[in-house]
Amino acid sequence: MPPITDKPVAPAQVVLTGNPNCGKTTVFNALTGLRAKVGNYPGVTVERKEGRLLGVAREITMLDLPGTYSLSPNSPDEQIARDVLLQRIAKVPAPDLVVIVVDASNLHRNLYFATQVIELGYRTILALNMVDVATQNGKAVNPRLLSELLEVPVIPLVASQGSGIAELRLEIVRFLDAPRPAHPGFFGDLPPVYLREIASLAELLGGQAAPGAPFNRHAEALLLLGDSRPVKSLVLAQPAPIQDQARAARRRLEEAGLDWGTKPIEARYACIAALCDAVITEMADVRETLSDRLDRVLTHKIWGVLIFLGLMTLMFNSIFILAKLPMEALDAGVNWLGQQVGRMVPPGDLHSLLEQGVFAGVGAVVVFLPQICILFLFIGLLEDTGYMSRAAFIMDRFMSKVGLQGKCFIPLLSSYACAIPGIMATRTIENFRDRLATILIAPLMSCSARLPVYTLLIAACIPDRQLAGWIPLQSLTMLGLYLLGTGAALLVAWLFKSTFLKGPPPLLIMELPPYKRPTLQGVLLHMWQRARMFLHSAGTLILCLNIVLWFLATYPHSAEREQHFAQLRQAVGSGVAPAGVGQAALAARVEREIAELNAQEAAERLQTSFAGRMGRFIEPVLAPLGFDWKIGIGIIASFAAREVFVSTMSTVYSVGNADPSASNRSLVQTLREQIRPDGGRLYTPASGLSLMVFYVFALQCASTVAIVRRETNSWKWPVFQWCYLAVVAWIMAFATYRLLLYLGF
Amino acid sequence: MPSRYLPLAAIPPGHRAVVCEIRCPPEDHTRLMELGLVAGTVVEVIRFAPLGDPVEIRLRGSTLSLRRHEAGLIWVAPQ
Structure with a gap:
């Protein structure tokens, strides 16, 4: 097939891929600086990291794919990587160039995925990272020979130290203007009968797509034939004629005595073994690396x-x-x-x-x-x-x-x-x-x-x-x-895990x-990205919920009450000093009395507000647990955040809040003095423990709900979580209260 | 040529073996093979975790951890 010369239209799309732990993120950060945009792929909770390639005049977008071991995915992350490389995601543009990062100290296994990607036929650059680690382990990799054998440019790097990054950047820009590589063959010898099945399947696949194949259909056919998973299946995503052809091809291969699942993997590794023998030279016989010595201690039994x-x-x-x-x-x-x-x-x-x-x-x-x-x-x-x-x-x-x-x-x-x-x-x-x-x-x-x-x-x-x-x-x-x-x-x-989340291990x-050795920049960047994500998604929901709770606790107003308290405050202010009390002492006393009046007004406001009414409304549900409607207000307010319980109870019992630690002590006093309608203490060990047990279980945190919504991508799970925890909280609090009452507390 | 086959879980730490076959459903053995556990690969058992499970193995220059159950599905010939 003659090479297709096509000049990519700006902005160019460069995709960064590779095994987990190969330093891909370090390379990405070095190429794009600190301004990566983190989002999600449509419909899944897989992270989409994109950034602009720095230090070049042209507009080039770099997309950092999740770490992947193979184009046959084992997780949603890997499925996204495969789907981007096979151009199956509508909102992600086709790659103009692919950079595969490999770990030089782990070349055998890294080349498995690398060769799969090279076979797709994109303009490909191999970034040979962690050359320093390979040297430490006594191995030297020959990048020129590797480049010859793989037929792609190979750039040696030590990304954590920044060396090789400039060369990689230059190569990316240069290669974007080069013609597309010729149709690459497979890495590994497959039997002729296998290759025939691939060729006929590829024709079917090529026929379905737009003319001018965006990538090598033979590679896709190989993946289809070997794809044995029913879930995340590439086969099931195809139209019926292709599915039938794939199944028929597998049957024919089985009849010919070939294991269509294992043959391609074995062939690929055989090829990689020969390749590595050629390009890796052992410079020193390193029996035990530094990592091994660390592991002897860090994974030691004791x-x-x-x-x-x-x-x-x-x-x-x-x-x-x-x-x-x-x-x-x-x-x-x-x-x-x-x-x-x-x-x-x-x-x-x-x-x-x-x-x-x-x-x-x-x-x-x-x-x-x-x-x-x-x-x-x-x-x-x-x-x-x-x-x-x-x-x-x-x-x-x-x-x-x-x-x-x-x-x-x-x-x-x-x-x-x-x-x-x-x-x-x-x-x-x-x-x-x-x-x-x-x-x-x-x-x-x-x-x-x-x-x-x-x-x-x-x-x-x-x-x-x-x-x-x-x-x-x-x-x-x-x-x-x-x-x-x-x-x-x-x-x-x-x-x-034994019931509805049961599944094969x-x-x-x-x-x-x-x-x-971690890079400070990498760690800080990661931390900042997570923090930003939290602020954005949880922030909006928590803010809304707090405003709703403020509303419930403030309205409805009572003009009568406001007038009443205004009059009381005025009476205090215009009081005459009794004999023997100086001006300063009088001023202090007035201030104290006004503060008390304010606290009292706040308490009455809360008790007659919507939140207060809700407290009374749920009191029948709380009574068996030993709580009353005022505690009910505290529980309702806590649904924004648990610690709000303390400040809410302070307000409910109109404890002044001048000095936080003092008011806490006085809040404790106030709680101890609360009496039930029948004359007994409200806050006994029984009711106190019951309330604490309730707090152990109940999901009283709007932020948690927001985050679970984000991480599971639906409302089903946060709602289920909230409900099951509420039920368990009630039952456990009930059991605690009744048990302790029975025991005489 | 070694004549006895053993599951990988039976190989003691510090010893090596050669992979012969993986006896488990196709969906599972694909990933094991893709990580390098193809027939003919030399595997070294490094150690078991402090609580007895999983087991750490080395092959083709990389280190993996497998649960005993999974290691029991990989049949090897000891070296």
Whole structure:
């Protein structure tokens, strides 16, 4: 077939592809700088990363495909890569040039996918990355010979150090103007009968497409013949005549005694083995690489586990401790900003909407940022160094007991700090059922937002005594709540994986890449991309929900009440000083009384608002759990975010909020003083524990709902999650309350 | 020529073997083969995980981890 000379029309589309762990992302970042655009492919949760090639006059778009082991996909990520390369996605333009990144220290396996892609017939450049690692392992790869044998340009790189990037950039620009390569043959010897079947299938495929084949139909035919998976099937996507032909071809090959599934793979690897023998020279006999020595310790039966536990504890504590200051700073900053804006607006509904609805809402979103950033900083480091796969390796057995896998461990651990980044981190789990199970149980890992609620209720309801003389009951309660959440999570995972999420155990082959020194730029960039994604998608929903809650808590107004309180305030202001009280003391007393009046008014406003009415409305449902309608208001408000419970209860009981720590103590006092209609205390150990158990289970976090919606691409799962957790929360709280009542608490 | 075939899971750490065949449904063995476990490949068993599962193997210059169950489906001839 004569080469087709066609000048590509600007902007040119260059696709970057390769195995996972070959440094593809580093190459992409080096070529496109920090301005990559991250989105989604239509209809799936696979990330679409695009950026403009820097340092060239021409407009060239680089598309970074997900890491792929083969054009026969094993996951949605790999399916997208295949579909882009076979031009099956409408919104993605056809590639003008393909850059395949391969790991020079792992050439055998990397060439499997590389040769598949070269066979597609695009203009192709092979980026031979990690040449330094190959040298460390005592191997030298001959790029010129490799280029000759593969018939494509080969550019050696050490992307992490930036060397070779300039040459790659130049080659991309030069090659875009070159003619398309001639129809490449296959890498590997296939028997003639096989080649005949491919040729006739290719004719059928070529006939269906537009004239001037965009890529090599023979390569597509080869993929079709060998494609044995019913799901993500290339065969089933074809029109009926082609499906029939493919099936008939397989039958004929079987009759000829050929295994149509394994033959192409064996042939390809035989060719690759010969190729590698020619291009790789052993410079030194390296018995044990640095990676091997590290692994002897890091996956050691005893040391490996201890180091792993130590690292996890460090990560966990960092998320709690390091995030605290930035969170408080951000909170204060947003509040200050809200106040500044508030000064410019006269008091009234708009003022209240801005300060308590909008800015409180923005604050609720922004407050997650430090935890998300720290967690993704850690995860980025763990992934880029290669330790992440060792973590999954160590934990796999434990996780598989409940039907999950090793990769589920870190997302679940992170959920102890906050489920949002934990759920976002489940993207590394390729198996959809395992990923969904992890997402559905993540909120059961008691997140840090529950701490203020636990602290308040434990102080108010659990006596400050010691069990058996030395174990403080209060600490025991806290520990018990965490264990309850964890135990429930594992039980629910096991339940889901045994019922509706049941499926054949996926093939859990994982690569353990050699350890690498991470680049600071790469890690920070990754962290920033995740943070931006969160701000954009969760931010909008959380802000809306906060405004709705503000509305429910503020309206309806009562002109009567406002007038009444205005009169009371005036009476206080114009009071005459009793004998013996000086001016300053009088002023202080007036201020205090006005603050008390304000708190009282706020309480009455909340109690007569829509939220208050909703509290009364659901009281019959809450009564069996030991709660009353005021607690109901707190629970309703918490559906935006759990920690809102504390501030809401302060308002409900009209506790002044001048000094936060003082008001907390006085809130505890106030709770202890609450009496039921029948005369008994409202906040007893029974009702307190029941409420805490309710908080262990209930999904009270609008942000979580938003993120689950985004990560599962539908409303079905977040709604299901919310419902099942609500039901379990009610049942467990009921059981706790009744059991404790029976036991006499 | 070695005469006994064993599942890969039975090869102790530090020893090598040559892949002979993979006994499992076609959908599963495709990925195993594409990662390099074709007949004739030399595989080295490195270690088992601290909790006993999965197993770390090396072949063709790359390191993979397989669950015992999967390693049991790969029949090899010890070297």
